[in-house]
Amino acid sequence: MATILKDERRYSDGRQWRVQIRRKGVCKNARFFTKYEAQKWAFEQEEMIMNRVTNSTPDLTVAWLIDRYLKEVSIKKRSYKGEKLRFFRLLKHPVAQINLRELKADDFIEWRKERLQQVSPASVQREWNSISAMFSHAVTEWRIFKENPLKNIRTLPQPKPRTRRYSNLEIQGLIRESGFKWDEPPTSTLARVGIAILFAIETAMRAGEIIGLTWENVHFEDCIAHLPMTKNGYSRDVPLSSKAIELLRKLEEIKIEGKPVFQLTSGTLDNYFRQLKAKLFIQDLHFHDTRREALTRLAAKVDVMTLAKISGHRDLSILQNTYYAPDMKRVAGLLG
Structure with missing residues (x-):
């Protein structure tokens, strides 16, 4: 049982409430500003002491759990690369060194507060989702915890969906700066990035789907691009417009056996797209915004x-809420 007493002596830090816990051979002491804080701490500590006796939580750190999760679970995911970066970042934080037997929800609440000072709420929520998935796996598959320590913590408010679309002037500028010309083969990497932008606007394909497209999955006779595996784990057939076919025919001029259609990597596409934006002094445009632009056009x-x-x-x-952003002036015109 915990003993909670108010000490009448004056301490320099003002903490007058003393707590002493003796349970199952464990002795702990602490001082707090208020009785409520003292009671809360005593309850949490007694719970942890009892858990050490009654549960199977290993006497290891969060870092150990992250390492195991990366090696046994994350590595099998298509999102492994991004998830690995998120967990490597977490390993550098003091929360990674907390013993699993002493881990509290408050530890990650404090971590989240810190991260919100560094990156956007959307980025923090992605990291939080990865961490929560790790703990859930530790509960259901490894029986390390009785329940996910993040289970009852309120999630962050969802940010408003992006509504950014490409303007015609931006498209023209990006293609001009890329050096792509219809009457020349796209031999330079930058020119192929220009084609990728136009192709994305025609097809609504994601960047990863575009750079992963292979010639064996391009069916000119059916005007279809087959995607064997997509982000959501399913295959998909994408219809190709006449302009999309023309763009692929330009790439066919520099076709190399065994190479993907666009001959680009994720890093190359991202780097060169940033360079193109910088030349036009555009800051708030993402390559992925082509998807919204394409779907809004296709919706008509x-x-x-x-x-x-x-x-x-x-x-x-x-x-509807994230990718489809119609021009309401045009919709009003359709209504008559």
Whole structure:
């Protein structure tokens, strides 16, 4: 049982409430400003002491759990690269050195407060989701915890979906600076980045899907690009417009056996796209915004169910709220 007493002696830091715990051979002492803080601490400590006796939580750190999760679970995910970077960043934080038997939800609440001072709420939520998934796996598969320590913590408010679209002037400027010309083969990497931008706007394909496209999955006769594996784990057939076909024919002029269609890597596409933006003094544009631009254009031609099939969205609310951003002036014109 915990003993909580108010010490009438004056301490320089003002903490007058003393707590002493003796349980199962463990003795702990602490001082607090208020009785509530003292009671809360005593309850948490007694819980941890009892858990050491009754549960199977190993006497190891969060860092150990991260290492095991990366080696046994993350490595099998298609999102492994991004998740690994998030966990490597977490390993550098003091929270990674906390013993699993002493881990409290407050430890990660404090970590989250710090991260919110450094990166956007959306980035913090992605990191939080990875951490929570790790703890959930430790509960259900490894039986390390009785429950996920992050289970009852309120998630961050969701940021408003991006509505940024490409303007015609921006598209023209990006293609001009890329050096791509219809009457010349796209031999330079920068020119192929220009084609990738135009192709993305025509097809609504993601950057990863574009750079991973192979010639064996391009079917000119059917006007289809087949994607064997996409972000959501399913295959997809993407219809190709006449302009998309023309762009692929330009790439066919420099086709190399065994090489992907665009002959680009993720890092190359990202780096050169940033260079193009810098030349035009554009800061708030992402390559992924081509997806919103493409889907908004396509929505004027096909119904929403067909649009979802083209984009690969299985959740129509995400398609509607995040990617479809119609020009309401144009919609008003359609109404007559």
